[in-house]
Amino acid sequence: MNGPFYLFITGGVVSSLGKGIATASLGFLLKRRGLRVIPLKFDPYLNVDPGTMNPFQHGEVFVTEDGAETDLDLGHYERFLGTNLTQTSNVTAGQIYASLIQKERRGEFLGQTVQVVPHLTEEIIHRIHLLEQQADVVLVEVGGTVGDIESLPFLEAIRQLSLKAPGRTFFLHVTLVPYVSTAGELKTKPTQHSVQKLREIGIQPHAILCRSDRPLSQEARRKIALFSNLPEEAVFLEPDVESIYEVPLMLHEQGVDRYILETWNLPVDSPDLSDWERFVQRVLHPQHTVRIAVCGKYVHLKDAYKSVYEALIHAGAELNTRVEVQWVDTEALESMAEEEVEALFEGVHGVLVPGGFGRRGVEGKIRAIRYAREQRVPYLGLCLGMQLAVIEFARHVAGLEGAHSTEFDRHTPHPVIDLLPGQDLFEKGYGGTLRLGASPIRLKTGTQAYALYGHNVVLERHRHRYEFTPRYREMLERAGLVVSGEEPIQRLPEIVELPGEVHPFFLATQFHAEFKSRPLTPHPVFLGFLRAALERSGVSVAAEEPTG
């Protein structure tokens, strides 16, 4: 090889095509062929990172090991590739402009007019080059849709880069081929136009990946190929599937990975995908079912809790179990009568409160936690779900009336969750002021957490500002709350749980366990939670594992 290969993925026609899943799936397939693959997502918006965006705008903020707040597609990349990524794998237009303007102020362009071409495009190309040392293939997904004004510099940059790497690039264009029921036909025109748009920019795709809810007819394939200047075998289909984890297998079946390798003149062998196939089989055809209530305020937007949902799928597959998620709107929960709450949680085998910010729906979440604790329903709390479990316990078990987090009530008599002294909140502005990224946690022997992990020290990822207030720790421990994991330097509580005699499974983590779950290596905390849920549903878990 005389330099890295570049697989560029662009999107056309509409957004939300599942380009991220396609990118992650191809990364997975190339990795299984023995290539070192590093993905990079370009996001054309001007925010420096998605950390300051509302989940309705953006879905989940995925946090990497090194503490970058990134696009949720990085979650897909990590899960499909099974590797930890860093900040360098998610670059926004905001970051590119910010670093260019800093350079200009430092005088690095003295005398010159700083322009989109060549300066901005060079900065973009530089971000791709940064990843090359460790990769055989750099997988570059350009966010947005071809034709958007803001993605133009990125497309121009990859066009320029491709000229310098003849024979080492591959442009894959992902489009939508809609079915128009009144005509009874698949329509290829939007795809044709989108490819024309791409070619106007100077990019001739090597292949088209069509999203469609049905198989492509011979006629549709022929038209797309003809108008795209491509042979028919370069037109592939990404069909709608029940599970996103089927996508790599579907692409492989059609030979997309083989086609890319042949274009690059790389050897083509048969990768072993049997472990993944087994995993997909367990996702699609499990023996058992549990119902988990996920209680949050963004339940109308499933992408807001993407990693939580995927972590449930992974642990479920390991336990041969389908996880039916019942999304519970915690704002609605606040005003419900007791019988309504009972009816809502009837038939639920586990309650999960994920992370969150802001006051809205908080009392509803506390109500859900109280229900789970009192009714002995398995409970898993993540980040805010841990802080609220501490508040609920303080109020209703330790008798600290009005206990709260100062995030929601600055004048609470019992700030059991608070900023640490010296943690000046908005001194630096909002962006990047949280505790972010992976740090070690020491587990206490003899606890549920210790039994689940089987290690003394684990590394988990954070994204929060507030902490379990150390001076309340002893009082709450005396009342029966177990602190089973702590941050080793200041001894900040990281995991709380209730002892097995009191509750079948009640455990909550200050970190986001969901970010480290992978299809083939589910997260221990999610496994523990689902095992308990499965028990509650009447299945004896001991006989179930491992499924192989």
Ligand code: GLN
């Ligand atoms: N809002 C809480 C904090 O800032 C929890 C954050 C979260 O759940 N990610 O500490």
